Amino acid sequence: PEQIPVINFEKNDLFFYFSAPFFDNETYNEYSYFLEGDSKQEKWSMWSRENKKEFTNLGEGTYVFKVKARSIYGIETNLSSFKFIILAPWYRTFWAYILYVLFSGFLIWTIIKLNVRRLEQAKKRLEQIVTERTAEIVEQKEEILQQKEEIIVQAEQLEASNRELEKLSLVARETDNAVMILDSLGNIEWVNLGFTRLYGFTTENLIERKGNNIAQNSSYIFIHEVLQQMMDQKKSCSYESLCETMSGEKIWAQTTLTPIYNEAGELVKIVAID
Numbered sequence: 001p002e003q004i005p006v007i008n009f010e011k012n013d014l015f016f017y018f019s020a021p022f023f024d025n026e027t028y029n030e031y032s033y034f035l036e037g038d039s040k041q042e043k044w045s046m047w048s049r050e051n052k053k054e055f056t057n058l059g060e061g062t063y064v065f066k067v068k069a070r071s072i073y074g075i076e077t078n079l080s081s082f083k084f085i086i087l088a089p090w091y092r093t094f095w096a097y098i099l100y101v102l103f104s105g106f107l108i109w110t111i112i113k114l115n116v117r118r119l120e121q122a123k124k125r126l127e128q129i130v131t132e133r134t135a136e137i138v139e140q141k142e143e144i145l146q147q148k149e150e151i152i153v154q155a156e157q158l159e160a161s162n163r164e165l166e167k168l169s170l171v172a173r174e175t176d177n178a179v180m181i182l183d184s185l186g187n188i189e190w191v192n193l194g195f196t197r198l199y200g201f202t203t204e205n206l207i208e209r210k211g212n213n214i215a216q217n218s219s220y221i222f223i224h225e226v227l228q229q230m231m232d233q234k235k236s237c238s239y240e241s242l243c244e245t246m247s248g249e250k251i252w253a254q255t256t257l258t259p260i261y262n263e264a265g266e267l268v269k270i271v272a273i274d
Contacts, residue, residue: 004062009089012058018051020069020077028072037063060088178253178274184267186214186227198253198274200246209246214272219243220255230257231267243274 007014020029030047035055045053047070064083070076090096178195182188191203201209210217215224220241230237236258243253253274260269 005084007084007086009060009087012086013056014054014058014084016053016055016065016067016082018067018069018080020071022069022071022075022077025072029069031067031069033065033067035063035065037061058086060086060092180214180272180274182214182270182272184269186270187212188214188217195274198245198251199243205246214270226257227270230259230270234259234261 016033018031018033020026020031022029028049029051030049031051032044032047033053034044035041038055038058062083062085064081066079066081068077068079175192176194176197178198179192180188180195181190188203188207191201191206196202199206206217215227218241220226220239222239226237226239236256238254238256240252240254242250244250256273258271258273259267260271262268
């Protein structure tokens with residue numbers, strides 16, 4: 001029986017050397033070859049005087065190398081062939097595929113076990129979170145009830161404060177004295193009708209004409225010192241100055257600055273009464 005050479009995959013780079021039995025001007029002998037089984041070579045090669053051929057990186061499978069020659073006179077030889085087999089690499093063998101299947105099964109089993117363990121741990125964490133959240137909800141409920149009571153008390157205090165403010169606002173609007181409300185920085189927020197009757201300015205045209213801060217529009221040259229004294233001593237301070245009305249008339253006025261503090265001891269308003 002024919003002995004077919006078997007070649008390992010790592011030795012799949014092959015050289016073929018061939019010659020022809022024409023000795024008359026043998027340098028002019030020409031050769032044509034064809035490797036059956038190689039998808040990259042689908043037909044016979046062109047005639048050439050080259051008497052060797054290299055094939056590299058051949059895949060696994062059965063091949064037949066065929067070659068023929070012709071002399072300078074155009075006489076062709078019979079076809080010669082060489083059959084050989086290249087084995088598959090180890091990672092594409094039957095046993096390798098068995099190992100792949102076993103490894104895949106082990107990997108799937110490992111993933112399932114890890115997922116089961118992860119789910120059990122997640123379940124425990126979830127139970128712990130539920131317990132903690134339940135305790136937080138109970139605590140929050142108690143805080144909400146306490147806050148509700150505090151809100152009711154604050155609402156009652158706010159209602160009482162609003163009633164007082166309404167009374168104070170009525171007094172501020174109706175008094176003949178000129179009243180000016182400032183924020184903690186001395187910026188003008190509101191003047192009453194008494195201020196308008198005395199000076200002719202409303203809140204808007206006072207700010208437009210003289211600026212929005214008492215330190216800007218006051219004619220008293222020591223206004224900064226008076227403001228600082230009021231804040232340091234946290235009590236009312238008075239001073240006299242020559243003021244100009246909207247019509248340009250000059251009048252003397254006595255101004256009393258009174259600081260207003262909140263429960264935290266922070267300055268929130270300044271009331272100026274002329």
